[in-house]
Amino acid sequence: MTTISDNTVSPTLLSTMNATKAKGANSTDEAQNRFMTLLVTQMKNQDPLNPMDNAQVTSQLAQLSTVTGIDKLNTTLEALQGNYQSSQSVAATGMIGHGVLVPGSSLSLSAGKSIFGVELAEAADSVEITIRDAAGKAVQTLDLGGQAAGSVPLAWDGTTDAGTHAPDGRYTFDVTAKRGDAKMTALTSLSFGEVKSVSTGSGGVKLNLPNMNPVKLADVRQIL
Structure with missing residues (x-):
């Protein structure tokens, strides 16, 4: 199985993050604009006898900060997940033609x-x-x-x-x-079983073995 030991940042990860940066920024900007529009509308239509106090405004702005932070975090996690699956695919491809022991x-x-x-x-x-x-x-x-x-x-x-x-x-x-x-x-x-091919999908990278259901990389106990 291919072992990845390099501690440098993966070029694939950087390119993926850069590719999704614009999309993430647009999504964040849209969320900010919608939030500010709602906040301004709420302040314009507030009851003059019971106006929003500073604590309420601060709370609303804190919610905006949370939304923005979560959006950025999701973008980063998507990039990391894509890079991890690519690494798994490379490792799995190197196992084609090799015998493995899996639960069964x-x-x-x-x-x-x-x-x-x-x-x-x-x-x-x-x-x-x-x-x-x-x-x-x-x-x-x-x-x-x-x-x-x-x-x-x-x-x-x-x-x-x-x-x-x-x-x-x-x-x-x-x-x-x-x-x-x-x-x-x-x-x-x-x-x-002898690994004949590799497939990828929503369930991650899987190995295809004769007369068996596809197995995950994590299920491999030994490579022979």
């Missing part, structure tokens, strides 16, 4: 080879994997022993508990991890 409980056996994994929030004294066929029948049980916390990539060659070779296709797997006699729940099953 399915695996694909092809030519006697299958990759999957598990993520442990903390170290486990024992980890057991049960691989099941499409009917839910257990075909292979893998005893991994103790494992440290973190992502653990795994491989299955298709060998079953009966010593036969399972046919190519889609399978699922269960993970059972324990610390002492206590069963651990803080774990995540990981499916493997």
